[in-house]
Each structure stands twice: as C-alpha cells, then as structure tokens.
Amino acid sequence: MGRSPCCEKEHTNKGAWTKEEDDRLVNYIKSHGEGCWRSLPKAAGLQRCGKSCRLRWINYLRPDLKRGNFTEEEDELIINLHSLLGNKWSLIAAKLPGRTDNEIKNYWNTHIKRKLLSRGIDPQTHRVLNSSTTIATPTANTIATTKIAVSNNYYNNDNKDSNNNNTFQLINIRGSTLHFGLGSNLEHEFSTSTRSTDAKLYCTTFPTIRTSNISEDHSNSSSVVTEEEGYKEINLELSISLPTSSKINSANHEIIMKNQEPQKYMTYQVFGTTTRVPVFTKGGSVCLCHNNLEFQNNGSQCNCYTPMTTTAAKVCNSGKLL
DNA sequence: AAGTCATGCAACCGCCTCATG
DNA sequence: TCATGAGGCGGTTGCATGACT
Known part of the structure; x- marks a missing residue:
C-alpha cells in the first residue's frame, strides 16, 4: 500500500x-x-x-530573501562549493544567505554551467576539459591518486609542484576522513600548521601522521587506523590557505570586497577536480574540510574536527551550521 | 507583424530521511 | 524493530517572455 x-x-x-x-x-x-x-x-x-x-x-x-542578480563573488562561491559538494543545492544555499536552493540550482543550470564551459572547465567534474591531468589508475593499495597543484598563472611560473611532492595516494575513506599514503619525508611535508614550502599551501592534518609502528590513536577524529603495507597513513583534512585571498566574514557569510577586484586567480585541484578562486589582497584561507566549507579569517586554520556523520555533521565544533 | 525558437525560472513530482509512536 | 508521515531535497516540467527570422 x-x-x-x-x-x-x-x-x-x-x-x-x-x-x-x-x-x-x-x-x-x-x-x-x-x-x-x-x-x-x-x-x-x-x-x-x-x-x-x-x-x-x-x-x-520569505522576507529574508535576497532578490536580484548574483554577484561575481557569489558565482565563485557557488562554483567552489559545487566542486566540493556536487548538486547538493541545499548545502550550497546554506552558505549563501538570502539565496534558496531552487534559485541556485536554476542559476547553475542557466548561467554557471555556461560560464564554466567558456572557461574550458567541465561543470560537472570541475576538471579542465581535455586536460591531461587524470586520476591515476588505482593500484592494490590505492583507491585513487589526487594531486594538489597551484597553477602557474598565480605563482608566475614559480610552481614547484612536481610529480612527487604533491601527489598523494588516496588509500581509504572513513567517514569524513581521508587517508593518504605518501612518499618519504612525510612529516616534513605535512604536519599540523606546517606550511608546504613547495605548493605554498597550508596543509593541516588531523590527527598526526601515522606510520605502521605507531599504534596509539591520539586523534580527535573518529578514524580507525589500519595499516596499508608500503604506505604511511595520515588523516588529512586539508585546509588550503591562499597567501593573499579574499577577506570573508565567516560570521555572516558575507564577502567583504570593498571595491577590491580580483587581480589574479588561483587554481587548485583536489581529488581530480579543478577549482579556480579569485585572489585578493587581504589575507584569508579557504577551508576544504569535508565538514566545514568555510572561509577563514586571518589565514587561520580550520578548527572544525567534527567527524561527518549523518546527523552530527550538521553542526561542527565551532558552532557553525553546515 | 506574426511565427518560431531559446531561455529563465517558478512550481511540481517523486523519492529520501528522520522523528515519532 | 518497524511502520508511519511530515518535511526536505533534487530532478524535471511547463509557462512566460524575449530574441530572432
């Protein structure tokens, strides 16, 4: 019935x-x-x-609806969020006060899709169309390979990204935690609040790096350590800080631009998707943690360690609604 | 001016999630 | 543990309007 x-x-x-x-x-x-x-x-x-x-x-x-055209900043935010969330329009709308999921969905289908295509970016995958950057064929220990790269248009051909330094083997996904296997010198390259010298990115790991001889789980995440032979394993919650980026008021989610026009754009790739963000003169960072898609002020790292579960993930430790 | 096509968007449909008893 | 139903979500439809021929 x-x-x-x-x-x-x-x-x-x-x-x-x-x-x-x-x-x-x-x-x-x-x-x-x-x-x-x-x-x-x-x-x-x-x-x-x-x-x-x-x-x-x-x-x-609803009285709190923001009518009118989307701003360039809203466009970029929607694109960035979509690259991370996919067609989760309600989640995207939650990050744009005054906009509804239906409105954003329509806007995506009528405007942004075309905008991305004109940039040569696939709107569904956010990858560069006809790009040679591909996810590596998984090996026995590897689910996928991802590459975090900074495009040359920002770093002015000073991009030292090499095949080795910024390529990670995604070993496993547990909850919201991503487990990557890396090459040698892992600690040197990625530890909490350590800045990756090559990519000029803040890469924050929670918890600390594990190797096969570390048995204690001193994390504040929900992950369970398993050993993948041949790999060191970390929980990587990635926070990419733009050395100079837009200043975002995370309290009310409004982008404060104050007549600033993006002078440059920075392109980064995570999990095979390409995202392009405007770079402004004020400091800040973009947190790409699964459970806290927020812009951070002052280049601070994300403080949201809440593991993503079906219900608890709706509010992270910092009290922000997701 | 009239007809046709393209576009944007409000609204609907059907499925899913989750709280509740 | 299961059934139920309200609320929510994403995909899709259909209409109004503008652009084009």
Missing part, C-alpha cells in the same frame, strides 16, 4: 500563485509561524497542497 497523498489533489489549486494566495500565506505565517505544512493550507484558507505552500514561502515569500 502506498503512502497517502499529502493533500486532496482534486481540491487544490496548481500553477502560479495569485497575489491573494500569497497574502493569505504570508499573513498566516506571520501570525502562526512556519511549520505544520500539511495543516497550514486549510488553516490559512488556501486551496493548495502543503508542500506547495512550503515551497512558495521558502523560495519566494
């Missing part, structure tokens, strides 16, 4: 909302608040499905 319908379809209006319907809905929610969408239409005197009311309110009538 199927689920009972959410409303009596034969008695509900469909299609565009009238001004009168909008007024009724707004007035009702102003008086009674949101919620109980199933019973709302009847209580508000609307011949609409509860879902339809909810959608109309969330996507159009």
Whole structure:
C-alpha cells in the first residue's frame, strides 16, 4: 500500500500563485509561524497542497530573501562549493544567505554551467576539459591518486609542484576522513600548521601522521587506523590557505570586497577536480574540510574536527551550521 | 507583424530521511 | 524493530517572455 497523498489533489489549486494566495500565506505565517505544512493550507484558507505552500514561502515569500542578480563573488562561491559538494543545492544555499536552493540550482543550470564551459572547465567534474591531468589508475593499495597543484598563472611560473611532492595516494575513506599514503619525508611535508614550502599551501592534518609502528590513536577524529603495507597513513583534512585571498566574514557569510577586484586567480585541484578562486589582497584561507566549507579569517586554520556523520555533521565544533 | 525558437525560472513530482509512536 | 508521515531535497516540467527570422 502506498503512502497517502499529502493533500486532496482534486481540491487544490496548481500553477502560479495569485497575489491573494500569497497574502493569505504570508499573513498566516506571520501570525502562526512556519511549520505544520500539511495543516497550514486549510488553516490559512488556501486551496493548495502543503508542500506547495512550503515551497512558495521558502523560495519566494520569505522576507529574508535576497532578490536580484548574483554577484561575481557569489558565482565563485557557488562554483567552489559545487566542486566540493556536487548538486547538493541545499548545502550550497546554506552558505549563501538570502539565496534558496531552487534559485541556485536554476542559476547553475542557466548561467554557471555556461560560464564554466567558456572557461574550458567541465561543470560537472570541475576538471579542465581535455586536460591531461587524470586520476591515476588505482593500484592494490590505492583507491585513487589526487594531486594538489597551484597553477602557474598565480605563482608566475614559480610552481614547484612536481610529480612527487604533491601527489598523494588516496588509500581509504572513513567517514569524513581521508587517508593518504605518501612518499618519504612525510612529516616534513605535512604536519599540523606546517606550511608546504613547495605548493605554498597550508596543509593541516588531523590527527598526526601515522606510520605502521605507531599504534596509539591520539586523534580527535573518529578514524580507525589500519595499516596499508608500503604506505604511511595520515588523516588529512586539508585546509588550503591562499597567501593573499579574499577577506570573508565567516560570521555572516558575507564577502567583504570593498571595491577590491580580483587581480589574479588561483587554481587548485583536489581529488581530480579543478577549482579556480579569485585572489585578493587581504589575507584569508579557504577551508576544504569535508565538514566545514568555510572561509577563514586571518589565514587561520580550520578548527572544525567534527567527524561527518549523518546527523552530527550538521553542526561542527565551532558552532557553525553546515 | 506574426511565427518560431531559446531561455529563465517558478512550481511540481517523486523519492529520501528522520522523528515519532 | 518497524511502520508511519511530515518535511526536505533534487530532478524535471511547463509557462512566460524575449530574441530572432
């Protein structure tokens, strides 16, 4: 037996909302608040499905909606978030106050897709079209290879990224924790708050690097150590700090540009996807942790260590809603 | 001016998640 | 543990409008 319908379809209006319907809905929610969408239409005197009311309110009538064109900064933020989250429009919308998931989804499909294609970037994979950069064929110990690279257009041909220094073998994924096997000199290249000299990236690892002879789990993450022969293993929660980047107010999520125009762009690649971000003159960093897609002020590293679980991940340690 | 096509976006549909009993 | 249902989400549709011929 199927689920009972959410409303009596034969008695509900469909299609565009009238001004009168909008007024009724707004007035009702102003008086009674949101919620109980199933019973709302009847209580508000609307011949609409509860879902339809909810959608109309969330996507159009809510007073905190930001109408109007998307800014260039919002574009870049959406692109960056999409490269990390995929079509998780609600999660992306959560990072853009005043924008709805539906709005962002439509905007993506009508504008940003084309914008990325014009840049030569595949909008779905965020990889450079016809790029020679590919994920390496997995080996027995390797799920995939990823490469963190900084494009030459920012580092002015001073990119020392080599095949060895910034290429990691992704061994395993446990929860939100990525386990990479690296070559030698692991500690030198990546430790908490240590700046990678070659890539000029802040790479922060939680917990500290493990090798096969370290048995104690002194992490504050949920990972369980297993040994993959031939690899050192780390939990890598990656925070890439832009040496000079946009200043982002993480408290209200608004990008404060103050007439700054991006002078350069920095391209980075994570897990085979390419992301391009504008680089401004003020300091800051972009945290790419799975559970905290936030811009950080002052180049600080991300403090969110909350393991991603189905429910707990919605709020990280720093109290930010995800 | 009329017809056709392309585009943008509001709205719908059906499935999924999760809280609750 | 399971069933149920409300709320939420992403994909898709269809209409209004503008551009083009």
